[in-house]
Structures are given as structure tokens and as C-alpha cells.
Amino acid sequence: MVGLRPVLESDYPLIQQWVNHPEVWRYMDYELPSSLEDVRDDIERSRIEGEPFTILVGDRPIGRIGLNQFRRRDRICSMYMFIGEPAFWGQGYARDAVMTMLAFAFDRLDLEQVELWTLADNNRALSMYVKCGFVEEARLRRRSFKEGGWVDHVVMSVNREEFAKAREAWDDATRIVTHDSPAS
Ligand SMILES: CC(C)(COP(=O)(O)OP(=O)(O)OC[C@H]1O[C@@H](n2cnc3c(N)ncnc32)[C@H](O)[C@@H]1OP(=O)(O)O)[C@@H](O)C(=O)NCCC(=O)NCCS
Known part of the structure; x- marks a missing residue:
């Protein structure tokens, strides 16, 4: 299981390494390359838009996650x-990490829907988001130019009910007992 905590200034050098990884x-x-100053600006922007989190395995930071573009009236971000x-x-x-972030969005922030986009390739x-309850809503054609070619974007969203179903499956998966696990 992972933990989420707010991004700390001490994470910035590691985040710089991550974002520069091809x-x-x-x-x-x-855009590449990303300087430490770019990372700082990015995190500061993320703080204005919504709390940015660092994903931890034990004490070890392994990635970033966050919510932004809150539209309070429509309870979506x-x-x-x-x-x-x-x-x-x-x-x-x-x-x-996504299931933990969604639990925060639906349980604590009382949102109705969370959306995202990802590259179509x-x-x-895509398969990880589907497991978290996300459903494809739209394909935006030729939206990113990557390595000499155009790539589509896939827009996905998950609502409360879809998240609840994904959460049952996730709970079941995290309850699987292996031969090495102590009997409970
Ligand atoms: C995409 C990303 C977040 C996935 O992280 P991850 O920790 O590998 O994800 P998970 O292990 O939780 O799930 C990955 C799933 O995809 C499956 N998978 C692995 N390689 C795959 C492939 N080439 N094609 C399809 N599915 C694949 C895994 O088997 C797993 O499914 P499972 O739970 O049924 O085994 C990570 O690879 C990443 O950060 N990539 C770079 C940046 C990025 O893509 N960010 C997301 C932008 S929207």
C-alpha cells in the first residue's frame, strides 16, 4: 500500500529527476529539460490550484498525484x-495512489465526479484508470506531438457510484491472503 502526504520542498530534487526521466x-x-526552478514554479502553481501530494512506499517517495481545476458548484475536479x-x-x-486520492475526493471533499486525460497510447x-472506475468519455484527435508523431488524448471520468464499485474490487484485492501472510 502507498501513502500520500503533501509535497515538501525536500522532494524537489527528486521530482526534478522524475520529470526529466525520458x-x-x-x-x-x-517541456524538457526541467530545472529545479521549473519544479518549484510547478509545485507552487499546484498549491494554488489544490494540494499536491507525494506518493510514498514506506518512507520512500516514488511519484506525485493531485487534484486541480475544482468547479465547486458542479462538484467536479x-x-x-x-x-x-x-x-x-x-x-x-x-x-x-489513485484509489486513495479518489477516496479523499469523494469522502472528504464530497465531490460528484473526477476527470482526467491521458495519451491514447x-x-x-488506461488499464489502471479503468480498474479505478474511470470510463472513457471522449477522444481528442492529434492533441500532443510526441517523438515525431501525433497522439490522441483520451478524456476519462469517474463518478461516485463507479468509484464505489471499483473500491469493492480494490478492497477484495487488498484482502487477498498469500501463503506468507499470517492468518487473521
Ligand atoms: C501510468 C503509470 C502511472 C502506471 O503506474 P503503475 O504503478 O505501473 O500502475 P499499476 O501497477 O497500478 O497498474 C498498471 C496496470 O497496467 C498493466 N500494464 C502494465 N504494462 C502494460 C502495458 N504495456 N499495456 C497495458 N497494460 C499494462 C499492469 O499489469 C497493471 O494492471 P494489473 O493491475 O491488472 O496488473 C506509470 O507507469 C507512470 O507514471 N508512467 C509515466 C507517466 C504517466 O503515464 N502518467 C500518467 C499520465 S495520465
Whole structure:
């Protein structure tokens, strides 16, 4: 399981490494290279828009997640996230982080819907978001120019009911007992 805590100034050098990693950048929407000053500006902007969080495995920071673009009247906001170290991909950490962030959005902030966009060729992200209850809403054609070619964007959203269903499956998955687990 992962933990989320507010981004600290001491995270900035690590965040700079993450955002400059070519495999992370490939699926994101910013310019390279990113200086420490760029990271600071980005986090300060994120703080104005909504609390930015660092994703932790134990004490170790592995990525960023947050909510922004709050539209209070309609009880909707947007979400962004990445796991900054490819060595940590494929172990369910992103799903855990997204489910934790969504629980905060629906339970604590009493929102009705959370939306996001991702590159249409980001299969890893798409399948992870579907597991978290997100549904594809639209495809925006040729929205990012990446490595010499155009890539579509997929817009996705999850509402309260969809999140509740995904949460049951997530709870079940986190309750799976392995041979090594102590009997409870
Ligand atoms: C996308 C990202 C957040 C996924 O993180 P992660 O920790 O690997 O995600 P998880 O392990 O929780 O889930 C990944 C799922 O995709 C599956 N997967 C792995 N590689 C895949 C691939 N090439 N194609 C399709 N699915 C894949 C995994 O098997 C897993 O599903 P499972 O739970 O059924 O096993 C991470 O790779 C990342 O930060 N990438 C760079 C930046 C980025 O894409 N950010 C998101 C922008 S919207």
C-alpha cells in the first residue's frame, strides 16, 4: 500500500529527476529539460490550484498525484499523477495512489465526479484508470506531438457510484491472503 502526504520542498530534487526521466516524460505534457526552478514554479502553481501530494512506499517517495481545476458548484475536479521511477511501475502502486486520492475526493471533499486525460497510447495508464472506475468519455484527435508523431488524448471520468464499485474490487484485492501472510 502507498501513502500520500503533501509535497515538501525536500522532494524537489527528486521530482526534478522524475520529470526529466525520458520514459516518464514520454507520457506527460511538459517541456524538457526541467530545472529545479521549473519544479518549484510547478509545485507552487499546484498549491494554488489544490494540494499536491507525494506518493510514498514506506518512507520512500516514488511519484506525485493531485487534484486541480475544482468547479465547486458542479462538484467536479481534475486529477493528475505519475510514478516517477520506472523501477516501481507494474506493482499496483499507481492504482493504490489513485484509489486513495479518489477516496479523499469523494469522502472528504464530497465531490460528484473526477476527470482526467491521458495519451491514447498510454495503455498502462488506461488499464489502471479503468480498474479505478474511470470510463472513457471522449477522444481528442492529434492533441500532443510526441517523438515525431501525433497522439490522441483520451478524456476519462469517474463518478461516485463507479468509484464505489471499483473500491469493492480494490478492497477484495487488498484482502487477498498469500501463503506468507499470517492468518487473521
Ligand atoms: C501510468 C503509470 C502511472 C502506471 O503506474 P503503475 O504503478 O505501473 O500502475 P499499476 O501497477 O497500478 O497498474 C498498471 C496496470 O497496467 C498493466 N500494464 C502494465 N504494462 C502494460 C502495458 N504495456 N499495456 C497495458 N497494460 C499494462 C499492469 O499489469 C497493471 O494492471 P494489473 O493491475 O491488472 O496488473 C506509470 O507507469 C507512470 O507514471 N508512467 C509515466 C507517466 C504517466 O503515464 N502518467 C500518467 C499520465 S495520465
